[in-house]
Amino acid sequence: MMMRILHYGLGYPPERTGGLVQYVTDLMVEQVKQNHEVAYLFPGRVNIFNSLTEIKKSKMRINNVTSFEIINSLPLAVFGGIKDPEKFQRKVDHAIYNNLLDDFKPDVIHVHSLMGIHKEFFEVAADKEIKIIYTSHDYFGLSPNPTFYFNGKSWDEENDLNFWLNVSQGAIETKKLKLLQLPFYSNIRDIIKKFKKSSFQKEKHYKNIENEAFPLDYRKSFDKLIEYYQSIFNLITLFHFNSRISKTVFEKNLVHPISSYKVLSISNSTILGGTKHIKLDMSKVKKITYIGQYAEFKGFTDFISLAEELKDKDITFEIYGENIDVPLPTNVINKKRFSSQEKKKVFEDTQLLIVPSRWKETFGFLALEALSCEVPCIVSDNLGAKDIVPEVLVFEVDNMIKTLLGYIDNRFEIKFVTRIPSFKIHSEEILKLY
Missing domain, CATH: 3.40.50.2000 (Glycogen Phosphorylase B;)
Structure with a gap:
């Protein structure tokens, strides 16, 4: 049976790299081979002259995969931590995503990360009763750091407001994160790496700061952000956990019980079966x-x-x-x-x-x-x-x-x-x- 499948991921190589990007692009290619109609939604360019969020069709990067680019998406915390929590939960008009879903009319939405995507996308999809599958490539949303790793250990068993506040110490300012979404970033990324210090340094560890040391408004903003992501996870129809470890971490850190899930190892097109x-x-x-x-x-x-x-x-x-x-x-x-x-x-x-x-x-x-x-x-x-x-x-x-x-x-x-x-x-x- 032919399906209309809408994927949400972080983008295409070479602008984006890593296992998540490889998996999404390989999966879309394979689904096209199997005669499904496939579209890809991803956080795209930042318009420095206009902060309005909109969705535009972008050039086709994979044969027969329609690309939709979010102009002025939410920030991408790919380096771990969140400096400006209010900017990660900015509201947009539901019509932006309503028009997208009316345009493509997906039978299913496959989400590969919460980075960059607005809560309104999930709310519109839920209202339209479109099935939402989420694959656990990272822990962003459960944690402000996609790896849950900070100060030399994983915090998945100590995930409270204090952890979110302390991780923010090492976070990059949001305006600097926007550089990741400039069209020429992939061209300068390798140049930047060439200037990276030649001597390896252990990851910086930070002194733990008590909640009361942070401004009250800042703490409240993080509380709201935690609730924001939990409410998105509550709109997921089925969780695809790519390992038993990811299942365990999600179960420990989701406020709402998981109604439906499957543990299934992932793969990519380079694997010789x-x-x-x-x-x-x-x-x-x-x-x-x-x-x-x-x-x-x-x-x-x-x-x-x-x-x-x-x-x-x-x-x-x-x-x-x-x-x-x-x-x-x-x-x-x-x-x-x-x-x-x-x-x-x-x-x-x-x-x-x-x-x-x-x-x-x-x-x-x-x-x-x-x-x-x-x-x-x-x-x-x-x-x-x-x-x-x-x-x-x-x-x-x-x-x-x-x-x-x-x-x-x-x-x-x-x-x-x-x-x-x-x-x-x-x-x-x-x-x-x-």
């Missing part, structure tokens, strides 16, 4: 690899600590991810960033991949991509993708060093077979949710 035979023999591992941001919340500092602990072993460590120089132990090689065309070669050269996430990562394509290429990986119990990894290869986030030492000392060996579905099959599972 089929039966995979994977072997790990620690007695033969001479190289251990980390891929990702050189950031504490990703477990990067833990990986470096592991390398330091094993400096007397006959093992080399390598890191991929950012084109910056970082202080490293002598047994760690910085391979920096690789292109998508080089990814296959990187995996072919990987003997053991470690994914040591400290934030409660909702999924994490890296582990799936590794298994798809028959690369053994050991993952943190904070990684959503642990759902597809044998339990024996999952370590407690604070016990990585102890776990790896145990594997090495005991000459740990494991062989396992896993069946990875193709992206086409995954797309068909999503259609069942619709």
